[in-house]
Amino acid sequence: MFKRIVLLLLASVSLSAVAAEDGKVKALLKQADVYRLAIESGRVETEVRSFKAGVLDKTRLYAVYLKPGHRSLVLFRTATERGQKMLMLGDDYWLMMPSSQRPLRITAMQKLLGEASTGDVATMTWGEDYDGQQTGEETIDGVPCIKLDLLGQRKGVSYPRVVLYLAKKDHHPVQAELYVASDKLAKLARFKLGNVDGRRQVTVMTLIDHLQKERSTEVHYLSRTDKTLSDDYFNPAFLVRADLTQ
């Protein structure tokens, strides 16, 4: 009887330790998210610079509207793509080309093949999508970091596994290893912080492609505002309307 009670106590202690670990990782992710997007809903202007063998290949401009509940609307603003819109609602995606004025449902694979993987631009937080555990500590570029091994908590995440390095001191993101479904390392992300309106924010995310070795991408966050859109705008049928603030 005494043995049974001891076993039960040990089990409950270890369960609460796991729960505490879970809670700790979630809390760390939320702190890290604040450096990327400090607002729940808003508009983020990004400039994506694609490099091939170190030479600037393409520059793309996007305006991204984000809302809680994994909702994002990407407006393509580069001259050759002007008028294109991509809507992401959880694991569902739609593309609207201006030439046809017809929202087209697309697969996750088609979204990934799009320019600069629009998912990289439209996904600004980890807290809602990932969970995992702390697997150690490492120093990255002279910054002592906590190492987190994270798994996607929903089907539609661009990268099912992420190994994230957060600065020990203030938990700002330093580096992330992004793995595709086959658990191959697809990209290595590095984060550069700057002062934005008196806050320390990620201003540039550099993605080094490990599947196409000669390619790399810089995502520059030009502005973040709390400008929000009503729920109608996140309806696929609404994409054909033009009363959308570009």
Place this chain on the structure above:
Amino acid sequence: MKSPLPAREAEFQVRKAHQRRLLQCLAGLSAVAVALHARAADDATDFGWNTRLVGEAHELRRDSPFAAGLDLTSFGRDRYRIEQELRGRAGPVSLLLTATESGQEGAKPTGRFVANEAYADFSLGGERFAVGKKVLSGDVGYAFRPIDVLQRESRMQMMPPQLEGIPMLSWDNFSPDGAWSLVIANPGHQRRGDAREDGSVALKLYRRAGAADLHGVLRRSNRYGLELGVAASLVPSDALEIHASLLTQQRGERRLPLAENASIRDLLTADSALVTETIASPRKALVGGTWTTAEGLSVLGEFWWDGTAPATADWQRLARQAAQRAALLGLPGVPAAAVAGETAASLKMFDQGNLVRRGLLTRLAWSEPGGGWSASADILKSLEDGGWTLTAAVAWQGDRLRFDAGLRRYGGRADSAYRLLPERGVAFVGLILAY
């Protein structure tokens, strides 16, 4: 006899006047673009300018049964197109304006200025409305769109010009998982020459159900009576998309050649090369799907049925009547112009949506992941008569420049619809410069 010089001078003056008008149009568009661009800092104003150059080279079938009428048609004559396009919005007003110069073999270049779209989206009393000229495409398919009952977009064209919108007024309503729109298209029109210009009222419905999109449309027009359509697009996995579409009409129409026992007089009578047949309760349906891989490869397959397309026997009869007309050439009392004119008029049978009732499209495409290159090859096969169309294309897109090139060939059994087309194939190149 008149000297050719005054005629040449007159032609020169007409050409000069035409170029002047075109330049004025372009200057006007430029002024609008510059003025609107100056307001680009305003959050609600965003305009872009595109220049598009398209070159085409056609190979005609001079041994076609329709050869006698070819010179009177535009088949195979398109040589180039230069388009200037202004697209964007200022506040609630959206505009797509194009100025186009087209060149055809043996003809003077022509200019055209079109407001493809000019509409305003606005809210009134909490409801959303749109009014103006707007592109109203619909449906879920690629090669054929049965429920695209308003825009009636021609599919499978190579480097097509921008779509031209339809004058309309719509009342749009959106809920978290759905939407409906009540559209009055071409208000004030009854029946016009082309079905897309007919006046009509349509109710469009949309519902999002998990990984599926469901679409419905109900349209009323004088020409077709009631049309009821449903379509669905489903994404069951990260790589696969499946779609289907079905339309049923109260009545349909198709253009057919004259009856089998048509007299010589009928065969040579002006404006009677083709007859329009009304069909009771025709149906159109399509099923298809796309598979995409992480390497950028995708395969699209679509199969469709179009109950308003001509039958194999109709195409064979068209070819026989063309041969009958050609055989009359040179006979006493038969004007060559009548043979050529009627043969040319009969070629309008190729101008309707689907040429065959049962079609199958297979398309293999590749996009360079993260890069600018893409390529595609597709074969459109008629399951009715053994005809086919084969197309291969390549494209590259940079920051401001896009380049396209491709080839298309028509072939199949000698009496099949695609093989009867009086051209063997076409090569095209396109260049788009965006500002």
